[in-house]
Amino acid sequence: MQSTLVKEIYRETTRFLNQKVELSGWVRTVRTSKAFGFIEINDGSFFENIQVVFEEGLTNFAEIGKLTISSAIRIQGELVPSPGAKQPFELKAENIEVLSLASADYPLQKKRHTFEYLRTIAHLRPRTNTFAAVFRVRSMIAYAVHKFFQEKGYVYVHTPIITGSDAEGAGEMFKVTALDLANPPKDGEGNVDFSKDFFGRVTSLTVSGQLNVETYCMAFRKVYTFGPTFRAENSNTARHAAEFWMIEPEIAFADLADNMNLAEEMMKFLIQYALDNAPEEMVFFNNFVDKTLFDRLENILNSEFARVTYTEAVELLEKENAKFEYPVRWGMDLQTEHERYLTEKIFQKPVFVSDYPKGIKAFYMRLNDDNKTVAAMDLLVPGVGEIIGGSQREERIEVLEGRMQEVGLNSEDYWWYLDLRRYGGVKHAGYGLGFERVIMYLTGISNIRDVISFPRTANSSEF
RNA sequence: UCCUCGAUAGCUCAAUGGUGGAGCAACCGGCUGUUAACCGGUAGGUUGUAGGUUCGAGUCCUACUCGGGGAGCCA
Numbered sequence: 001m002q003s004t005l006v007k008e009i010y011r012e013t014t015r016f017l018n019q020k021v022e023l024s025g026w027v028r029t030v031r032t033s034k035a036f037g038f039i040e041i042n043d044g045s046f047f048e049n050i051q052v053v054f055e056e057g058l059t060n061f062a063e064i065g066k067l068t069i070s071s072a073i074r075i076q077g078e079l080v081p082s083p084g085a086k087q088p089f090e091l092k093a094e095n096i097e098v099l100s101l102a103s104a105d106y107p108l109q110k111k112r113h114t115f116e117y118l119r120t121i122a123h124l125r126p127r128t129n130t131f132a133a134v135f136r137v138r139s140m141i142a143y144a145v146h147k148f149f150q151e152k153g154y155v156y157v158h159t160p161i162i163t164g165s166d167a168e169g170a171g172e173m174f175k176v177t178a179l180d181l182a183n184p185p186k187d188g189e190g191n192v193d194f195s196k197d198f199f200g201r202v203t204s205l206t207v208s209g210q211l212n213v214e215t216y217c218m219a220f221r222k223v224y225t226f227g228p229t230f231r232a233e234n235s236n237t238a239r240h241a242a243e244f245w246m247i248e249p250e251i252a253f254a255d256l257a258d259n260m261n262l263a264e265e266m267m268k269f270l271i272q273y274a275l276d277n278a279p280e281e282m283v284f285f286n287n288f289v290d291k292t293l294f295d296r297l298e299n300i301l302n303s304e305f306a307r308v309t310y311t312e313a314v315e316l317l318e319k320e321n322a323k324f325e326y327p328v329r330w331g332m333d334l335q336t337e338h339e340r341y342l343t344e345k346i347f348q349k350p351v352f353v354s355d356y357p358k359g360i361k362a363f364y365m366r367l368n369d370d371n372k373t374v375a376a377m378d379l380l381v382p383g384v385g386e387i388i389g390g391s392q393r394e395e396r397i398e399v400l401e402g403r404m405q406e407v408g409l410n411s412e413d414y415w416w417y418l419d420l421r422r423y424g425g426v427k428h429a430g431y432g433l434g435f436e437r438v439i440m441y442l443t444g445i446s447n448i449r450d451v452i453s454f455p456r457t458a459n460s461s462e463f
Numbered sequence: 464u465c466c467u468c469g470a471u472a473g474c475u476c477a478a479u480g481g482u483g484g485a486g487c488a489a490c491c492g493g494c495u496g497u498u499a500a501c502c503g504g505u506a507g508g509u510u511g512u513a514g515g516u517u518c519g520a521g522u523c524c525u526a527c528u529c530g531g532g533g534a535g536c537c538a
Contacts, residue, residue: 031497038497053496069488086498107473109488110499116530117474172536208538233536234464246538325534336534389538434538447531448538458464459529 007046009079013089016079023050023091024074024099026127029110032065039067041075047133047280051082051090058096069110070102070127115450122454122463130289133281134451137274138439144273145226145247145435148266154249155220159209161228164201165413172232173204174242205230208432209248211364211417214393217250217428218420224249226435234458238447239385239437243456250430256366256375256392259429260352263379263388264305266433267350271297274442290444296382297442299349306351310334310373313342313353333360336385343380350381363403364417365391366427377431384441390431397421 004021025043032038035056040049052075054064067073074097082090107121108128118125125131146156162176178198179185185196194202209225216223229246249266251258275282275297286293308316317328317338326335334342334353343351354377355368365374379388394400397418404411411418439451449455454463 029499031500032494033497033500034494036495036497038500040498051498055495083496084498104489105473106488109474111474111487112499113474119530229538231537235536236464237534237536238532240537244538386538432538437538 003074005045006041006043006048006050009050009089010046010048017081017089019079020076020094021079021091022074022076023052024072025050027067027069027071027073027102029069030065030067037065039064039073041073042127042132047129047136047278047284051084051087052077052093052096053090054093054096058093060096060098063098064096067098068102068104068106069108070106071098072100072102073098115447119449119455126453129284130445131450133278133284134439134443134445135453137278137281137443138451140277141270141274141439141442142226142435144270144277145266147273148269149222149224149249152222154222154224155216157209157213157216157220157223157225158227159206159212159225161206162199162203163206163212164199164203165211173207174230174232176203176205207231208246210250210430210432211414213248213250213430214428215416215420217252217430218424218426221252222249223251236458238449239440241436241448241452241455241457244448244452245435247433247435248430249433250428252428253426254392254429255427256354256377256429259390259392259431260305260307260354260377260379263352263377263390263431263433264350267305267379267387267438268301270438271301271442285443285445293444303349305379306347306349308342308351308353309355310353310357311355313338316346317341331357331359339378339380339385340382343385344382348382350379350387352377352379358403361391363407363409364393364400366394367399367403375429379431381441383444383446384437387437387441388431388433390429392427392429395421395425395427397425 002022003024004016006023006025009016009021023041023043025041028040028042028049030037030039037054039052039054041052042049054061058064075091075093076095077091077093079089080092082088084090108124113128118128118131126135149156179192179196185193187193197203206229208229209227213223213225225246225248227245228243230243232242233240249262251262282293311330313334314328314330320341321327323341324335324337326337328334328338342353343349354375355373356376357372358365358367358374361374361376365376367374375392377390378386381387394403400418400421401411404414436448436451440446440448443451445451449457
């Protein structure tokens with residue numbers, strides 16, 4: 001008999017009802033009585049379990065009644081309507097084969113566990129309802145990201161993981177070296193001589209694919225990256241990780257407004273995709289993780305994101321200065337408390353904040369005509385904070401070189417980046433989207449460590 | 464990295480400076496439709512690590528490790 005998947009049974013019930021089927025899966029719970037019992041199994045194909053009924057007529061009835069949680073079994077039987085209220089159908093077992101008996105000290109019990117504990121058993125936590133739901137949604141949303149951009153004609157560019165550009169200013173970098181760290185070669189001044197290293201220079205793990213992907217943008221017009229990103233910041237928060245995935249679209253012949261339009265359309269697409277394609281998981285999140293999830297997501301789908309300039313945001317916030325630990329004034333970067341107040345209290349939905357003072361933003365962002373602000377934008381969302389950071393890029397070479405000088409960068413190190421402005425450079429824009437932050441936003445999970453399979457944070461790289 | 468709170472049975476938590484307990488899980492038994500099944504019983508401990516104060520420390524002090532919340536940095 002050919003094995004059937006639980007997902008097929010749920011999605012095409014009439015095809016299987018009152019038919020013989022074979023299932024295989026892992027035991028989630030066993031409830032026994034003297035002459036019969038129930039097993040719920042999960043076969044990995046679907047969020048929901050299926051209930052198996054077994055009776056004392058089975059030759060191995062006693063053995064089956066003592067099955068431990070997470071044991072693997074194969075069942076042949078008939079799919080029948082269930083008299084119980086909690087499931088529409090159940091499998092009446094005619095034969096149950098024990099494929100693998102799990103040790104009784106299996107650490108996941110039939111009870112609620114804290115996320116903190118589950119992080120210590122990251123190799124087992126995808127077997128829980130919550131993490132099964134999180135990681136199935138994560139997989140679907142990764143696909144949805146590609147679907148969104150590919151169907152719009154974007155070219156997916158694999159930018160390098162190892163980079164020699166050392167001074168992008170996006171964060172502390174992890175060094176990549178093949179030198180013997182116990183005995184590295186030294187130069188005349190006693191410093192490590194990286195010219196003897198594998199690449200003949202200092203190299204690091206990428207903190208952003210942006211500078212590289214801009215080059216492909218000038219060839220393909222619409223491009224995106226989607227890959228791992230590394231920051232050696234000693235951040236200890238619920239929304240930072242040392243290794244995370246980032247999506248960076250870049251569009252030519254486009255300005256900051258086009259950039260924001262794209263970001264808004266993409267966010268709505270991803271939300272709709274999750275609701276349409278993972279309904280069981282999303283209902284679970286709404287019931288057990290964040291009871292406001294559906295209200296929040298529906299509100300976003302049905303409304304336009306707010307858009308304010310930094311200057312307007314500062315004016316709005318200054319009226320509320322009494323409420324803040326750090327009062328707002330023009331020229332300072334917005335504190336987390338200010339960002340939260342904007343998106344959670346004033347607008348109560350996602351808000352783009354644009355046109356920040358040039359002094360607090362990166363050198364490559366396009367200088368506005370006021371000479372004081374740059375065409376940058378952050379997307380702030382309730383509960384998560386900054387989920388997107390982007391800008392229109394400076395395409396005027398003399399302005400760009402001037403900005404690099406202001407912030408102390410050596411333009412020779414960026415010769416190929418500057419070349420883009422020499423050879424058909426046009427206005428263009430792009431942004432970086434933190435993939436994990438999207439998953440947090442879509443699921444209501446509040447710690448980034450719980451939306452990455454094996455999170456890497458400071459002092460934490462077990463598994 | 465800073466502020467703050469915490470770490471006790473496999474898990475979630477109690478225990479006034481004076482004999483470390485409970486619920487759940489595990490194990491044994493019972494139960495004819497269960498739904499985190501239920502009922503009875505058994506076993507389970509170097510109180511995060513290293514020092515210190517004290518007649519006596521889970522409890523007080525110091526350092527460290529890890530975790531939660533907040534901040535900085537950002538995605």
